Amino acid sequence: MKIRELGIEGAWEITPQQHGDPRGMFMEWYRFDKLAEAVGHPLRLAQGNLSVSSRGVVRGIHFADVPPGQAKYVTCVRGAVVDVIVDIRLGSPTFGRWEAVRLDDVDRRAVYISEGLGHGFCALTDDATLTYLCSTTYNPTGEHTVHPLDPELAIEWPAEAPQLSARDAAAPSLAQARESGLLPRYGACQAFVAGLRPDGRAEPDGR
Template identity: 60%
Template sequence: MQTRELSIPGAWEITPRQFGDDRGTFMEWFKEPAFTAALGHGLHLAQANCSVSAAGVLRGVHYADVPPGQAKYVFCAAGAVLDVIVDLRVGSPTFGRWDSVLLDDVDRRAVYLSEGLGHAFLSLADGSTVVYLCSEGYAPDREHGIHPLDPDLAIAWPTQGRDGRPLELTLSGKDEQAPSLAEALAAGALPQADVVAAHVAGLRGEAVNR
């Protein structure tokens, strides 16, 4: 398993080693020792989610209040998605920037994003199946969104699917009504970088003391 930190601190790309033969493919898409070695702390698993999306479905940008926040380990079991991580931590040197990783059923990469980061993905094929491990359970009062088409974010969403056909974006009603980054900032609704850093440092301390 190979790990690579993205341009957004706290976000990582994980590439598993695949073992294939005439029967199919086997891989370990999450390994706690390798994960802890790269990040300095383990992943507390509170909830596992699975979503299946048609081509053009755009989900996010979602984030949670910190503490406790919600870290995610994201894997595409079938199909393909462009997975996007946005730095929403006020005071971070990379605040407002984004990075992306293609998650698909070929390279079978995964993405980890720590607390305080925003997450979104665009399905590039019908039936794209995304599973993600979450450090905290769903809590509607602590979870928020930023509009994924906010021009200030300027996320370069693909215009064609994996089959080369044009994509028609489909958003949920909730995501359609999400505020812009500037509106969320003005409302004081975004995570603070120093608070997130202290929270993550506490997780590392817990890992060391185990």
């Protein structure tokens, strides 16, 4: 398993080692100890999600309030997507930058997305199936979205006519989210991650 940090602090790409023979294939697609060694703390497993999307569907850009935020470990178990991570943390040296990683059922890469980062993807195949391991459970009042087609972000989605949900189509631009106070702050995200306990949980005061 190879783990490397992307050009945005808190975003990591994980490439597993696959062991195949005429019977099939085996691999470790998640190792809490290796991930913790790379990112500095374990991922608390609070919820597992699965999504299936048709070709050309774009989901995102989604993010959660920090605290508590929501770290994610995402992989594609069927088909292929372009997974996009966006730095929406006010004050970050890479604010507004995005990174794209192809996730598919061939190389079987995964991405780890730290608290405070935005996340989205575009399905390259029909029935593209993603699994998410999440550090917190779903909190509808603390989760938000930025419009994935915002010209300021200029994300190069590989779809001629991206299909969006009603929620994502009505999402604010990055500038509007910033003006309305929705975006997390880089310093607060750093402090939150630094304060995580050895079990991956936040301190009781939310630090």
